[in-house]
Amino acid sequence: MLAVDIQHRLGAFALEIRFESGPGLTALFGRSGAGKTSVVNAVAGLIRPLRGYIAVDGAVLLDTERGVFVPAHRRRIGYIFQEGRLFPHLSVRKNLLFGRWFAPRSRTPPARFDDIVELLGVGPLLARRPGRLSGGEKQRVAIGRALLESPRVLLMDEPLASLDAARKDEILPYLERLRDHADVPIVYVSHAAAEVARLATTIVLIADGRVQAVGPVAEIMGRAGQYPLAGGFEAGAVLAVTVAAHDPRWGLTELAGGFGRLTVPRLDLPLGSPLRVRIRARDVILAVERPSGISALNVLAGTVEALAPIGEEAVEVQLRLGAERLLARITQRSRHTLGLVPGRPVFALIKTVAIDRRSLGGGGEAADFGEEVDVFDG
């Protein structure tokens, strides 16, 4: 468990961050320049906040009131940088084992090396130099290098930002595996909503150097009006589902969740596999009566929970669908015409083809999930 409560000043920019994070992946989510990287740098000991307190698993790393500042190399905190920062003069194997040169021998049981090499699929790269690796391979090695140090927390600063879409899709399954199997809490800095929706267990929304909201991913992503706070990201709710049925005839798969059922393009996953689906607010149509004679396969009944205006013409409508939340983005005119107010029952229409593979990710709660995630490799 990580506890952060810091104040810092960078030029005219004031940073005042307070949050606690538990197991799984905590995403520090917000626009560029919101101060996210400074937070992880403070946790890693790369910067020294003016005031504050940082502790991991009860071990105090920073307490300015008591004059405690543990230097970076004694913190046992894994850090995966945006650009990898592999050592160019060392082979992949030596890069991976770098932390072991400096760690007390008792700390890492030798068996873990093979496990981690296997988990990240870097076995074939061991003899190579970083200069010969692709961006995605570099990041996998960087993750392995940090993991082999047996860190108390793993920090990731936009690890996918410098990669193209294909490389991102290559890494994401490994990050999901790490989140679900590695037993190391992860703090993940990102400004990409899709990434956060797919990976996060908990979201810490940061804007202007302050924490704006903290909560489980579905809770934060399904809340209307976060869009301006986090810097114009593509708003979209996250639903937890399991694979309920396949329809081979039409190439479709049916997913079940706390809101009912959702039909999506065919997924090659066994029945019962847990997943999370991100549904972009702009892909959702609202109706006040159950529509008929339409092409959209998904018609979900719910009620309006809240409304948040976005700019002059648009409004985000937060819906309650059973146990889940959904966001819809519609025009102010439609809101007016339909008379949408909190408490009003509505139907949400979602086109099946709007839900592509990038909208889907591993569920994150189930322990028996892991290999199948690779299906989303794009």
Place this chain on the structure above:
Amino acid sequence: MHFFGLGPDEAEAMRLSLRVAFWAMLWSLPFGLAAALVLARGRFWGKSLLDGFVHLPLVMPPVVTGYLLLLLFGHNGPLGRFFAVFGVVFAFRWTGAALAAAVTAFPLMVRAMRLSLEAVDRRLEEAAGTLGAGRVPAFVVVTLPLMTPGIVAGMVLSFARSLGEFGATITFVSNIPGETQTIPLEIYNLTQTPGGDSAALRLTAVSVILSLLALLASEVLARQIGRRISAD
């Protein structure tokens, strides 16, 4: 020695030159590295003053450098007396020639090392820090290997410059055959002597070959090291 038909005096001058240049290079190595580190990384008052001081031998007339060395390290100079206590004498000895060569070549060595140090990404040391390496180990294990091309270049430059040292040497330790008479001093001598032309020419050839060999060696070394620390 019948290398290029060199006479005993000329062979002596060549051996002496190599010895002087070698020790000048080796002794200035730790100081050069320290100076490069301080100038590249240090942040303190008077840094540009130190920078200027280090570069002084590059722009000062070598004769002036030699005279200053004579004042400082001569028999009656403060540093000369200090080192004499430990039995180290510079005045009119080959050690003095090495010192003169080291001092005049020092800026070249520091420059090469400093540039290579500044080219190494400091963030790599940060990464090493998060992996448990303290500041000194991180420097030794990450930065030092990555700057070896610059260290080698600095050493070769220092060696080559030392082979050619003339002004400071002749002013500081005079022109004593077998003790301080290196190739340039011997050539100077020969050109002042009637009938010395052919010997001067032979030594000139030796000088050219030695310099070329040093440059070639550095080229080969740099390429090997470069290959070792980058793409492969």
